[in-house]
Amino acid sequence: MSLNAALFPVASEIKTGDVDAMTDAEQNQGDDADALLQQKHAAMLQRLAIKEDARLQKFAARRADSLASVNPSESKDRFLQSFSEQFNQAEKNICSLQQKVSSEEDKSSIKRDLDQNAIKVLELEQFLAENSYFLPAYEVRASQSSISSLRMKLEHINAELVSKKKFTFKSKIAKNKNTTESSTLQASEPSQVSDSDAGKVNDPPYSVIGAPDRSKSRDDSESSESLHSRSSCMIRDMENSTIVRDLKNQEDSEIILQNLINCSVYIRGVYRAMYAHNLRGCKVFSGPITGSSLIEEIEECTMMLASQQIRIHNAKMSDMYLRVRSRPIVEYTERVRFAPYAFTYSGIENDLSFANLHEETGLWEHVDDFRWLRAIPSPNWSVLPEEERIGLVDGSSLEL
CATH class of the missing domain: 2.160.20.70 (Pectate Lyase C-like)
Structure with a gap:
């Protein structure tokens, strides 16, 4: 034992205790630092989670907005809804046109309406063609069948108009044959048919058929000119x-x-x-x-x-x-x-x-x-x- 230790045993013990106390304090400070670091890490993770949730919410909102304004071709359900609306409207218009033909009313607008309805059917066919790449095969076949039914109705209306044209033309010819020669010549003047055109009307390869009456008057004096045009x-x-x-x-x-x-x-x-x-x-x-x-x-x-x-x-x-x-x-x-x-x-x-x-x-x-x-x-x-x-x-x- 040294002289100092022998003379001052208490001081030596005090210094040893201080060292131990300082070691404990440092350890406590280290534990506090670890806890603080863990708290900061947890807070950072929480902030990141909040930001991620906000990002996902914004993404979901944008997707919802996109789906709300998306073209019908991007969704089968939306396509079917749009197709059904267009088909029902076209069918309604064609049925109305059929009633006009059957009742022989408003002849001046029948041909125009027929062309307009034919264009609508073509647009519906094109709408199907443009969106068929994502549709199931059975939906495509069903839609094609629906369009075919509209086309058949239009063809039926057109055939009925053609038959009415032929009947009207023949009846006018018969009426002209029953008149005198002078009245026949007078009735043919408004038609303004040239000699070359007249030869084609009588030539076997050509058959001229009267179109539906577009004038409100049924007077025979106007029939020849209307027939030519x-x-x-x-x-x-x-x-x-x-x-x-x-x-x-x-x-x-x-x-x-x-x-x-x-x-x-x-x-x-x-x-x-x-x-x-x-x-x-x-x-x-x-x-x-x-x-x-x-x-x-x-x-x-x-x-x-x-x-x-x-x-x-x-x-x-x-x-x-x-x-x-x-x-x-x-x-x-x-x-x-x-x-x-x-x-x-x-x-x-x-x-x-x-x-x-x-x-x-x-x-x-x-x-x-x-x-x-x-x-x-x-x-x-x-x-x-x-x-x-x-x-x-x-x-x-x-x-x-």
């Missing part, structure tokens, strides 16, 4: 022929092409609608159409059409040169190719402007295939390569 030209049952048709001042007329084989048809002028059925190896070059065109059962044909709407059924190995103001619609097609409109004649610019088809919309290559409901492009049609397209066809010099 609202006539339909039927070209059918011909082979290896060239047909030229001028439609000057006949904007409300219709062209019907049926059962033609290896024929070339040139139509100059503006008219309301075209219906082509069962054409084989034909070439059709048409002036502007203010309404719609329906092409069915064609094979190995070349057709140049400028029309507001164009629909093509059952076409094979054919080239379509189009100018159109809505997307062309095809069904049951095979190897059909599309190119821009390439037909001209003297005065066609004025005719195109009258039909509101003077501008190239580019829609000729945006085709809707209603039998191809996948997201990838349809293999049933294609764009005609430029090197394979025919040049501008000029029908100015063709004689009737």
Whole structure:
């Protein structure tokens, strides 16, 4: 034992106690620091959790807003609701139109209403085509069936109108035959039919049918003029022929092409609608159409059409040169190719402007295939390569 320790034992013990006390204090301070750190960590986690909850709430709110304003095509339920509303309205309008035809009332508006309803049905078909990529197959089939029922009703109404046209025209002819020769000549003056047009009316390949009466008066003195302005030209049952048709001042007329084989048809002028059925190896070059065109059962044909709407059924190995103001619609097609409109004649610019088809919309290559409901492009049609397209066809010099 040292001298200091022996002399001052209490001081030594006091110093040892102080060291132990300081060690305990430091340990307590360390424990307090750990507790404080844990509290800070817990507070930070709580703040992060609050921020995450706020973020998730904002995200949910934005998603709810997005779903509330989303296009019906992004939701099956919303699509079905929108489709049902449009279908019910179209069906109601068609039933109302059918009542007009049956009661023979308001004949002046029947044809206009028929065209408007046909456009609505086309829009409904396009609505289905644009949204079919996410719909179940059974929903697509059910919607197609509903649209087909509307189309059949419209076709029935149109057929009934055609039958009424034929009856009206024949009755007028019979009445004219019973009159004297002078009265017949007097009644025919308002029609202003040229000699060339008159020859076509009497020519076997052409059959002129009176359109529905659009005037409020039924006076026979006005019937001849009305008949000329609202006539339909039927070209059918011909082979290896060239047909030229001028439609000057006949904007409300219709062209019907049926059962033609290896024929070339040139139509100059503006008219309301075209219906082509069962054409084989034909070439059709048409002036502007203010309404719609329906092409069915064609094979190995070349057709140049400028029309507001164009629909093509059952076409094979054919080239379509189009100018159109809505997307062309095809069904049951095979190897059909599309190119821009390439037909001209003297005065066609004025005719195109009258039909509101003077501008190239580019829609000729945006085709809707209603039998191809996948997201990838349809293999049933294609764009005609430029090197394979025919040049501008000029029908100015063709004689009737």
